[in-house]
Amino acid sequence: MTTIADSARCPCLSGSPYGECCAPYHRGEATAPTAERLMRSRYSAFAVGDAAYLLASWHPSTRPATLELDDDVRWYRLDILGRSAGGVLDTEGVVEFSARFKPGGEVRERSRFVREDGRWLYVEAL
Numbered sequence: 001m002t003t004i005a006d007s008a009r010c011p012c013l014s015g016s017p018y019g020e021c022c023a024p025y026h027r028g029e030a031t032a033p034t035a036e037r038l039m040r041s042r043y044s045a046f047a048v049g050d051a052a053y054l055l056a057s058w059h060p061s062t063r064p065a066t067l068e069l070d071d072d073v074r075w076y077r078l079d080i081l082g083r084s085a086g087g088v089l090d091t092e093g094v095v096e097f098s099a100r101f102k103p104g105g106e107v108r109e110r111s112r113f114v115r116e117d118g119r120w121l122y123v124e125a126l
Helices: 035-048 051-056
Strands: 074-085 092-102 105-116 119-125
Touching: 035 051, 035 074, 035 092, 035 105, 035 119
Parallel strands: none
Antiparallel strands: 074 092, 092 105, 105 119
C-alpha cells in the first residue's frame, strides 16, 4: 500500500486534501454519504493500493474472495461523467466514470451501488 500524506491532494481529484476527503473512509472513521463519494473513495483506494477497503466496500453478493492489485499500475485521473440517484436519501445509485492509469490505459464504467444499513456498497459494473 502507498502511503499518502493527509495534506496531499486526494487521488480522487475532488480538490480536497486526502485527510479531509477519502482517508476517513479508508480508515473506517466515516462512511461515504453518497454513491459518488463511495465511488471516489474506491478509486482512491485503487490509487493507494488499499485492497482491504475495496473488499469492505463491495457488496457481499458480488465481492470476490480476494483482490490482488497490480503494483505496476499508477492511477492518475478520475472523471465523473454522470450519476443517477445515489444521494443521501436514496437506496440505489449509478455513477458513470472514466479512470486513467499508467502504463497507458483507461477504464470507463457505469457502476451500480446500493445502500444497506446506512452504508453504500459497490455492486457491479453495468
